[in-house]
Amino acid sequence: GHLSDSIQTRYGRRKPFIGILMPVFILSMVVLANPPASLGAGTTTAQFRICEELVPVNLNGTCPQLQQCILNATKLGLLPQWDAPEVPDPNKHAAGWGLTLYFAVFYFLYYASGWTGTVIPYDALGMELTSDYKERSTLFGIKSGFQFGGYALQTVLAMMFAILFASDVQQQTAYLSIVLALFAAVCFAMLLWGVKERPPPPSRAPLPVVVMVRRMLRNRPYVIYLVLRIPLTLGTLLPTSLALDYFKYVDGQENSVVAYQKLLAVALLSCFITIPFVVKATQRFGKREVLWKLCVALAAILFGSVWVPADLFAEYFIYLFGVCLGTGQAATFIIPDAILADIIDYDELYTGARNEGMYTVMESNVQQYVEIFGGVLPGLCMAVLGFQSNGGCSCGCGVRCRQPFLRWQCPGDVAYACGESFGATILTGPTDRSAPCTMQNEAVQLTVRTFLFIIPAVLYLVAAVPAYKIPITQTQHQQILQQIKARARGLDAVDPIRGNRPVPQTTDPERDIFLDYLWPYERAIGVRQGLRGIKLAVLLLLTLWVTLAVAIIIIIAVLRTTIALTFGCLGLALLFVLIPWEWYRLRFVNTQSERAITAFLELEKIRSDPSENLDQ
Template sequence: MSVKRLSNWKLIAYGQLVMPLAVIGLPVAIYIPPFYSGTLGLNLAAIGFILMIARLSDVVTDPLVGALSDRTHTRWGRRRPWVLVGIPLMMLSGYMLFVPPGEVSNLYLLIWISAIYFAFTLIVIPYSAWGAEISGDYQERNRIAGSREIFLLIGLLMSITAPIVGAYLFDHDGNSAGRGAMAVLGWLPVALLPVCGLVMFLSVPEPQPKQIQNIPFRKGLRIVMRNGPFRILLTTSVLGALAGSINAGVAVLFFEHVANFGTMSSVLIFLLFAAGVVGSPFWVTLGNRIGKHKGIAVAGIASLSAFALVPVVIYAVKPDHPDLVLPLMLAITLVQGLSMGAAPILGPSILADVVDLDTLKSGEQRTAFIFAFLGMVRKGAEAAGVGIALPILGWIGFNPQIKTNTPEALFTLTAMYCLVPLVLWVISVSIIWRFPITKERQKRLRTALEKRVARRAAAQVAETEIRLFE
């Protein structure tokens, strides 16, 4: 069976929408805690609790939007209307979050962080499902996810560069989490989102759904939870999300208070994502050759081997050779960056293969619901990560507004940045290695699915003809 290869323009037109989402998504994770605590003066533990509560709202909204998107039928498609609604909400909430008025309160943060998470749901769930449905081919799905990941990393690079430029232009103290630096982040999505959305709407068609039947929600939920490959993917994703949330939530604090990088923190983060752009095409190729799940595992082993050296650098090298800390951390970051593209590229591609199995079992193409269900659980884990890390730091006595914290507070910060995530990531990598859907099995799934859809279509034609002659 020959597969139509997508044009480069369609790959670009689809992938580029994620760029403005990344511009605002990363700062929400890494800049909101230091900005709202260090610059605006809110309590760090309260911020962690607010971020957790706002994130938990996605437990309701994600599956709801996913299910409604799957069953939306308009002349413009199933996915476009939802993305179209989400874009203006994202623009408004991003601006209010990063360009706040003079005084802010916990309630202000809760309102706008909740609004921006809801906007992400409205855009990302249908957008991800749209990408999974563009092609049913094992390798083409890697290309689609690869295009999205490259633009994601470009957006992340912009999100790192923008605060540096903003701090230089508007904040005289050079604070990358100051009001001027954050204001640039608030305005960027306002400028980019309408343009990127228009490009995708005009250039990327929505395929017709391979619908066999509609099933009740509860029955569909039981079917997906009996899906063995989905359960494996769910478990490894939850562990990875929990680890990533704990790590990202304290990364800036670790760089400033433990590693003492100062303004070099932004350079380190920039290198991470720049290396990610360079390494992304390699993971598409490797995933095609050895299997997507093994590609993720290989990248994880490489990244974690380097990341495990962070405590060695801090506790063995730094006391006697502080001048070596930055170059060693740069080397570790480079390895992590080159490896970081594997999971975001190959993971959604794997999930698209899982959707094929679910469609075969349930009879309904529920792409957005499957992506939303996984996203819902991941976001719950992310909420738990922030809700765990920041309150623990506050309880142990860590204060982001002072330069000298206790050794116990600094060790806890190091544990939250490195040691705890490291254990969770190791378990996650060991689980994904055993994922059962290979390239050969996915081809058999697609063949069986196409045959079932064809039989259903033929039966409907025959039924129509019988009615005509009655």
Template sequence: MSQPVTVPGPGRTPAWRYAIGMFGTSIPINMIKGSMILYYVDILGLDVRAYGAVMVIYAVIDALDNPLLGHLSDRTRTRFGRRRPWLLVGAPMLAACMIAFFSAPASLEGMGLVLWFAVFAILCEAFDSMLNANYGALLPELYPRERDRAVANSLRQGFQLVALVISLAVTPLLTTSVFGTEESTEGFRTTAIVYGAIAVAVIVFMALSARERPRYSTSERPRLLASIWSIVRNPMFWTVGLTGACYGIAMALVLSGIQLYVRYSLGLPVGDALYLQGVVILVSAAGLAVWTRVVARRGALWTWRLAFAVLAISFAVLFLATDLVTAIAAGVLVGAGWSGMLATNDLIVARVLDADATRNGEHREGLFLSAFGFFSRLNGIVTGLALTSLGVFFGYNSGADPGADPGLAFRVYLCVYPFVLTAIGAVAARFVSVPIETPPEAGEPASPPPPGPGGEPVAPPPGSGGEPVAPQTGDSGSEGPR
């Protein structure tokens, strides 16, 4: 009598070793996003209107290439897995493009400077998307159960915050004091080289340890157009994606503008951004353990809604800050809200991915996450438009032409715009429903059933894992303690 054909599952990937990959993926892109305005607009003199136009163009391009990159990852079949080859190739490419991004020749000006900025901004974002689509797709695959997933996610967000301390809080000191000066660009290039080397080493270390599940890549390769059509017809793709974008865009504004907020709104040296950023990040890191416990007791959806509200309130408080001390006090609240979003937002997205795999019988996390990345691409458009608006409303066009009140301009950029966005997100989150936790076996292809007495396969009972199980959705009532 023949036996069922089974594919052995992988060994368990240590959560800390997967999580440390977030440290490597975060350092390059956060230096880029956190310093690009200071480097190109305030020091090199790029006009904010040109900056805004480039950000809109690259956001559109990035929105188009993201689904393709995710789809190619889903279709990849190698002895090293689906995700690891992309991680091993993307890491050095991102590092090289970041170094070039912060190595603009001193002779460049006008259209030459615009083209240099545009080309390397687009390349950096494309390779960052390649890395994050594949790294993010590993989370639901390596940790099918939400409790394990929540722990791994909290650890990786903790590593991200450590990276933020380095790439955001320490970067101003390295670029303007250790490796360069406030008015020069040499420090940016040297810092980019150091960060690039660290990022490549960490990502390679993580990728070599990720034990992908063979079952996830034994089914028929998903087709691009059919998969995209299925995703865009999924209502949860739009509700979760647009609501999460309110948080993502708000934090993109904060990360890109905090150094100039310190310079103009608080009237302090750029290096003092270290203290404000450091407090926000440390509070966020400390809060991850607390928010993870709340997730375990109340569920991801209820906790996500609470974190949204806390973050919105924090920006209103930050607007009232007048010096470094009051800004740091407000930053404690910002860190608390941000920590809650870090602990929950990816869990909400992972619920949607689980439901898609259960419903369609295909694991296409790369494409789905890249499709969700379409909403994060709005970050570039909105931050570009927000910066351009400072020229329209306040006369801030560049460091050489800051207008009459750059302090108010960056107070609006860093506090008012993020408050409006997160307030909208907090309200919208109240109306979002996501599937309840899907059993790990429900989303995996079933082993062929044993033959019956006459040699014919015996059909599995409904809901046994041999056929897709329709996901259920829940609100705060279904997200109660487990």
């Protein structure tokens, strides 16, 4: 983010990063989806091919010969009894270290070259294409339309390959990755060839990362925006993540994927339909007004959905819920990005620089951290309450069984049938019994309902508060652009958001940079103890973060539990930001002289309390 803001090339600031790292991004995706068989990818234990030749072509019909074969095989012990308490899982096998390392390396490259190296400059490029308040809503509306078009393409291709290669998921993924790689290469080539970057302001020495982040966090509209992004991201993420579990474990659908795909189809269609309405509404009423009112409306629909019985929800209410999801997705993709672009203009009023990259990377890191937390928290809560993946079954309910005459295979219940389809006739045991792979205890079902409806509703209500407080309106944005032009001409500028207060001009940039490296309490220590006290304070923080990181790694290694690993990695992700942050600050302090620091701190002391020594 910092490099893409400060670099100057003949091709622009953003496109060089996209052009260099995009091929690595695409290649990593293809390699990740095509692991070599020599590392053990896709291998399973050998299976007896008993009775498989008797499976009828019409999987929904009767099959007396297959039924007799299965009964004979179970009597001889070649197949487990239908109510056997322990059933071996033929699908379970451990990956070797080679395969684990393979995925670790290319998973890292995928995110480093993709989400960091390509998507951040891409998002920053979109922020700077236009400064018009209304045109930005249109721009991000069109972008969202193409983004949802990409989702639709991926869904259609996945369904097509699932039909062509129904028995081989790995082959489905391999072909899908190749097609998407070709498509992505064409789209990125069109971007690099057809999009012209906006000329940046006159070049100046870039500020250090620490200083830029500290100044960004003093940008009040941006702080409000970040506070808005956290509940808005979670509120949008949770319903999509929990809907499949709801259809499967609460409504008890063996073929829950059909209902889930129906919901996604309605949501995707609603996205396309509502995008122009969202754009028009923001242009007429303002981004702030549309966003906070939409958050309240979505919260009301989610609260109302709690009381709908599961069977009625899956049959009828799914359409209204899909419209709710689609509208929420459209709004959260369009309006926040347009608001952030306005906030970056406000930053330019104070700094004279365009920092789209830094603002984008800050928002992306916060958003991704929140998405990770929101993605694992429901699963951890359900695990604590007794959740069993796929109801404890090794196959069934959408997980393909190794033998074509199994509908499901679970401890205490093996469903031998005329085929593996959901409607195949069951041959052993009660024929009308429910699939165990759809069963969870009541506490888990309540948790699914809570994370699907109640918590997102609360989060949307919480998001409505900062959305209502976004201070930049269309009129104020036009005034901000006028003041930016005035400052560029060397005239005094005022802040339209803060009652037309004069925008301060930097008189001593070196002193301001120094003070931005320190927290207020560290400045106070410096006044009393000088450079040595400041070094010690920063070093103590660095030592604390390193110690916590080591402690977390030891706890993960000792406990070896999913919860310890999940929360430990979340903690490490945060510490891997804090440790370099303190190291940069310590390195800066070590380059300063005692005399310079004393002078800076004395000036700061006089500025904060002018009555102390008026002569100075």
